Amino acid sequence: MFYLRRAIAPNVYGKFTCRIPRSPVIPNNIQRFYAKKSSKLNKKPVSLKPVTFTIPNYTSVSNLSNLLNVRIEKLVRDLTRLGFSDVSHNYILSREYIELILQEYNYEIDDRVSTLTWENVYAELKSAVNPKNLERRPPIVTIMGHVDHGKTTILDYLRKTAVVAQESGGITQHIGAFQIETPVSGRKITFLDTPGHSAFLKMRQRGATITDIVVLVVSAEDSLMPQTLEAIKHVRASGNELIIAITKIDKISKRERDKAIDRVNNDLLSHDISIEKVGGDVQVIPISARTGENMDLLEESIVVLSDLMDLKAENATNTVAEGFILESEVKKTVGNTATVLITKGTLQKGKVFVCGNTYCKVRSLCDEGGRAKLKALPAEPVEVLGWKELPQTGDEVIQVKSEALAKKYVAKRQALVQSEKHAGDVKKINEQRCSEALLKQRQDGGEDGDESSISEDDVKAMGPKKINFIVKGDVSGSVEAIVESILPIGNDEVVCNVVAASVGSPNENDLKMAKITNSTLLCFNLHDISNDIINNKENVEVKRHNVIYKLIEDVTEILTENLKPIYETKQVATADIREVFDFNVKRKIIKVAGCRVTNGQLTRNALLKVVRGDGEVSVFDGKLSTLKQGKEDATVVKKGNECGVTFEGFEGFEAGDKLIVYEKVKVPRFL
Incomplete structure (x- = not known):
């Protein structure tokens, strides 16, 4: 809803506003009436209350010109001046552009529409942090690094399961989440195993965002690799604490081990990683997940760093529970399931949660081993059943009081998502109409509908x-x-x-x-x-x-x-026309070229050119119609042999012309 005011002829009778019944434009008869009264009676300008006017979400240029009572030619010129390109009468304008145009035409807009978007629609459901309810929680640790540097092998050692054997191609292709109790300190640690392949960029970004500590795995054999550098960027962007784990030291002899570790340290320093060796705060721990060497030291380092970070969260039952979707899938036996990492509050069976464009009344909770649970505390990953629709990975989960409230907020978010989708559709429609107008203009400008004059431009215009x-x-x-x-x-x-x-x-x-x-x-x-x-x-x-x-x-x-496809021509044979013969076949004179093959071989239905003089002028480009040796049909005539040939739709050859036989070879193309 907007309040619109417009100044009318201020140099005559001052600024005033008029109540607008439907359009924000003041009719000309009302303008003349007040101008006449003002000039004759010398009265003060009459002011009318502003009207509440609803601006449409989308409208065309022609509709807007009628709405503003402005000639469409002038409106198009003004839009071009404002930076719009390729504007026509059916160009669709969004609400933001309409507001810009109204301001340009001296309308005062009082925007009272909420700035609610589909990204922040659930923000009001969250509760403020209560310091009294804060309690220590386990650290959330993400294992990151390059492909095949031993990330999953570390987790395999920690939870004593053969994770690597279950992965296709030997690489992790999902975010695995589980919680372990360290054998050394007895403290709980939640681990996220993010994929290392470059295709899983967003998944790794998400892993670095919701975590507390990143264990960056670097192979002692390869040092820093592309995905390692990418992980370093994510860590810096997220502000997480960092621990470096140099893996595969068991594959290097003890004599070469120190050199390999020094190489990794130097590479880390060259990328501005302040390791403890030079007085920084990033721990570097050489380990072997296969033999277990220094694995207890890695666990101890994670626990000590988490104590220094003083990680806490609310886990009271009356606190609004929040979390993130780590993974979701459809299982045949139970339907829609999702792995949720709790970041605040307590997730309990029977509670209702909203997430993205769906909601869930928790039917059951399971840990990573498939064991049923009654509740889940902060930093604990659980598999949740009961989703109406499958949630998307990375979406935030927020607890609500009832299913009715969940449906209300989900519907509100879906409406905002649909509005954004419409904006994208409008953009495509404008581009398509612009392309169609351009094609029509070129077709009208062509001679006698010549398609060749527009073929290349058509392809560019259509995309x-x-x-x-x-x-x-x-x-x-x-x-x-x-x-x-x-x-x-x-x-x-x-x-x-x-x-x-x-x-x-x-x-x-x-x-x-x-x-x-x-x-x-x-x-x-x-x-x-x-x-x-x-x-x-x-x-x-x-x-x-x-x-x-x-x-x-x-x-x-x-x-x-x-x-x-792109083809290049390859010459395969040549022949000379030595004589031209006329044959009477069924009262029809047919011209036959008597030829001698000078190079290669002449085949039936071959592609060829008939050239004249020094070979600069081509008088025919096509196929052979017949190929004979004597009175018999021939399929192939080799070098040095004579033959008679005719051409498809061409009899303008002369003695002395040359035949150049060629073939089209497809050129390999690459993206």
Whole structure:
């Protein structure tokens, strides 16, 4: 809702406002009436109360010109002056742009609309921190580093389970969360194992954001690698405390071990990591997760650092519980499940929580081992059942009083998300209309509808070709990482377009959508896909992968195949036309070229050029129609032999012309 005031002819009778029944523009007859009264009776300007006027979320330029009673040509000029490009009568303006234009036309806007967005809609549900309820909590530790530097092996040692053997391709592809009790100190530590492959950038960013301490794993053999440097950036951005664990020291002889550790220390110093060796505060601990060497020292370092950080959280039952979604998936036996890391309060069975575009009445809680729990305290990861819809990885979880309140806030957030989606749709519509107008203008400017004059520009105006994919994965974090990895693939000719992405095995609806949109189904880490889906009658291509970099390579290959082919000509044979013969076939004179092959071999239906003179003038470019040796048809005539040939739709050859036989060779292209 807005209050609008407009100054009308201030040089005649001063500034006043008029009650506006529907439009903010004051009708001309009212203007003339008050101007006449003011000049004749010398009265003070009449002021009317401002009207409450609702600005639409979106409107076209033509509608806005009618609303403001301004000629559309003038409005377009003003919009161009304000920085708008390619504005036409059907260009759609958003609320923010409409407000800008109203201010430019001297309207005073009293914006009383809330600044609520889909990102902060749940903020008012949170409660202030009560210092009296603060209690010590376990530290949340994230293991980060480069691929195959031994991150999961460390966790394998800590919880004595074969985690590495369960990972496809030998790399971690999910965020694993669990809590252990250290054998040395008996203190609890919550560990997050984030994937190391570059495709899981967002997952690693999320791991560094919700954690307290980052254990950066660096191999003594390789030192700092690309993902290691990337992890250092995340740690600096998040402000987390850092511990360096130099792994795989068991693979290096004791004589070379000190040199390898010094190399890692020097590389850390070159990247501004202030290690304890030079008076800094970052601990560097050489360990071997396979033999257990110095693992007790790593545990002790984490506990000591957490004590110095004085980590505390509210865990009273009357405190509003909060947390984050670490992972979510659809399980056949129980439905929608999500791993939640509690950061505040106590998560209990039967409580209601909102998260993203869904909510949950907690049906059951399980720890990482699948054991049932009645409640979960801060820094404790638990698997939560009871979600109405599958939540997204990284979304915040907040407790509410009832399901009715949860539905209310979820609906409010969905409306804000839809509004933002509409804004994106409006942008696409404006771009499409601009492209269509440009194409029409070029078509009108062409001669006799000549398509060749607009073909290249048409392609540029319409944009690159979209290759559609539908992504299906085992968990939401993997789906998110896959989408983020394949979307940037492409160039000016072809781009990757994700039509849909969701968790779970593909079904009939996915097949129908893939058929309609001409999409390829990408299935990641799914082992229960039915044969009816794989060998579907719709001829939809289904790609299955367990390792993400293989999936990325497959998508790149598909896009490469859709690049516009480029051919180069390769000369394979030459022949001379020595004589021209006329033959009467069914009362029709046919001209035949008597030729001698001078190089290579002449084949039927070969592509060739007929050149004249010094070979600079091409009089024909096409295919052979017939090829004969004597009276018999021939398929191949080799070098040094004579033959008679005719051409498809061409008889203008002469004795002395040359035939240049060529073939088109496809040039390999790469993104």
